[in-house]
Amino acid sequence: MSCFCFLVDQKTKIRRSKPVAGTCSRCRSSARVADMMTQTRFCYVPVNSKYWKAIICSFCGAILKSYRQASY
Numbered sequence: 001m002s003c004f005c006f007l008v009d010q011k012t013k014i015r016r017s018k019p020v021a022g023t024c025s026r027c028r029s030s031a032r033v034a035d036m037m038t039q040t041r042f043c044y045v046p047v048n049s050k051y052w053k054a055i056i057c058s059f060c061g062a063i064l065k066s067y068r069q070a071s072y
């Protein structure tokens with residue numbers, strides 16, 4: 001039987017962000033709206049990228065709210 005090495009990982013990056021009204025529920029810092037990108041890699045080769053929006057905390061980085069985008 002052959003041995004297959006499956007190596008799948010996901011990377012989430014903040015592409016850009018800007019201040020938005022609201023505060024973090026954890027640390028009370030100001031919230032930011034961010035364009036996020038999640039890239040799925042298979043054996044270090046990017047196979048899928050997903051773009052989405054999220055409200056994140058500028059201080060602790062918590063994701064307060066996320067929006068799935070219809071278009072990829």
Ligand SMILES: [Zn+2]
Nearest residue numbers: 024027057060
């Ligand atoms: Zn916070």
